[in-house]
Amino acid sequence: MLTVDNLSKSFGKKTVLDNISVQLTHGVYGLLGPNGSGKTTFMRCVAGIYRYNGRIITPSNVGYLPQKFGAFRELTVYEVLEYFAELKGIPSNRQGKDIHDCLEDVNLWERHSDKVKTLSGGMIRRLGVAQALLGNPELILVDEPTAGLDPEERLRFKNLISQHREDCTILISTHIVEDVEALCDHIIILSHGKSICQDTPENIRKAAMKHVWHVSEKRQKELTSPYYILRREQIDGEAYLRVLSNEEQPGKSIQPTLEDGYINMIRGIR
């Protein structure tokens, strides 16, 4: 369980996090927001890396995957995890098994004696996931964990997170709405350093009901402002615009996806 009360963080005069309060119990939480909205800064405050104003109560046992994980190039995969096992205070008689199991979980055991510098970018990401999960922490913070992973490894990551969801709190920052949809029970949306929404994926999707329209591209000139074109879509050989708007548009109102709901929140068209 994680409690954050009125968290604020500034760099010089720039306020990057503005009075954020959240309470997370067990399960998987998605942290969404545009570039620069404050997701990484939020994670770093919770992980205890930054000084901040406000109150954060975290368990003593935290796993953190930073957005950029790539140090220790001269160590082997196994040695990296040994180092983290020491930092986390895992008893030496348990380290061998825990490290083996974590590397199996992320499909890296075969490379355990290879130096980090010989791994691909996706493998280093997976090593980062392994160190975050090592020691079964109560709180797991993962910053863009699936960036750079191929589809099979993304699926493996999602299954791995699902296995841990019952016994801990997991906060995932990502831009991949599909991963959020597959994994998260709750979503926190940050915009300009503020928490603008904390809700379930289903409620975020539903909030965009009657705001998403299919408009034939031929009728683009008839669109009523304000509107936002989400994308162009081809249906039965005809080009349509997928349009977000709270105004009646010259087309059909359609079922929103979670991505539509997210953009609806971010753009404030409600």
Ligand SMILES: Nc1ncnc2c1ncn2[C@@H]1O[C@H](COP(=O)(O)OP(=O)(O)OP(=O)(O)O)[C@@H](O)[C@H]1O
């Ligand atoms: N060490 C720092 N010094 C000064 N400004 C910083 C620092 N770290 C982050 N910022 C600023 O804080 C804001 C939030 O950055 P942050 O990395 O938390 O956003 P983000 O939501 O994680 O973005 P992205 O999706 O691009 O990873 C940005 O305007 C960024 O320039």
